[in-house]
Amino acid sequence: xxxxxxxxxxxxxxxxxxEQDGQTLFEICARLATxxxxxxxxxxxxxxxxALESAGLVRxxxxxxxxxxxxxxxxxxxxVERWLAERPGR
Amino acid sequence: xxxxxxxxxxxxxxxxxxEQDGQTLFEICARLATxxxxxxxxxxxxxxxxALESAGLVRxxxxxxxxxxxxxxxxxxxxVERWLAERPGR
DNA sequence: TTGACATGCAAGTCGTCACTTGCCTATCGT
DNA sequence: ACGATAGGCAAGTGACGACTTGCATGTCAA
Numbered sequence: 001x002x003x004x005x006x007x008x009x010x011x012x013x014x015x016x017x018x019e020q021d022g023q024t025l026f027e028i029c030a031r032l033a034t035x036x037x038x039x040x041x042x043x044x045x046x047x048x049x050x051a052l053e054s055a056g057l058v059r060x061x062x063x064x065x066x067x068x069x070x071x072x073x074x075x076x077x078x079x080v081e082r083w084l085a086e087r088p089g090r
Numbered sequence: 091x092x093x094x095x096x097x098x099x100x101x102x103x104x105x106x107x108x109e110q111d112g113q114t115l116f117e118i119c120a121r122l123a124t125x126x127x128x129x130x131x132x133x134x135x136x137x138x139x140x141a142l143e144s145a146g147l148v149r150x151x152x153x154x155x156x157x158x159x160x161x162x163x164x165x166x167x168x169x170v171e172r173w174l175a176e177r178p179g180r
Numbered sequence: 181t182t183g184a185c186a187t188g189c190a191a192g193t194c195g196t197c198a199c200t201t202g203c204c205t206a207t208c209g210t
Numbered sequence: 211a212c213g214a215t216a217g218g219c220a221a222g223t224g225a226c227g228a229c230t231t232g233c234a235t236g237t238c239a240a
Binding site: 002003005006011014015018071073076077079080082083084 | 092093095096101104105108161163166167169170172173174
């Protein structure tokens, strides 16, 4: 999961899904290109989405030929807690 | 910074520094080997510490021939916030 | 001052990762 | 049915990352 976050393009994808959840692969490609200036290929984005899904950060739902991608921030929550648990004031 | 967290050994180092802050390189080496079962060389740990320091997660202080490593969790805090900022109830 | 201790530097190796390339499957509209 | 759209699979390439190896620097105790 930390490895999934290690790539800047994947973090931008999470940004994009935070702004508008449930996008398809092509929608994400288009918005990354226009809004974020990233010129990544469809296959590259697809592989990034696979990585994010394997990490549990993205869940997918199929409807016909469309596959919608939803962000899931649950795996992120233990991150900060992990290294601040034994410190006072938390 | 996310790349610094992508490595499991580095995350274990942060765990160790959370448990006992201000350790030297050799102390970290010893405790990783005994408590966490990691058989990493001194040089490997040293390079991991460099990576963590570059990421701002570790700060160092020198005293004579000893170099103490202190964890700094400040860079971790924006992580979760980044992708939950615009969602309700947060 | 000399040897042991704690750390630093740099080149090289090997595996992994991001990306491409090429082709394939599936679904929808007409 | 046929073309167009949305997505999937897999091999190959180039670069980066983790680790090793070997030596060098700096510090302290005796």
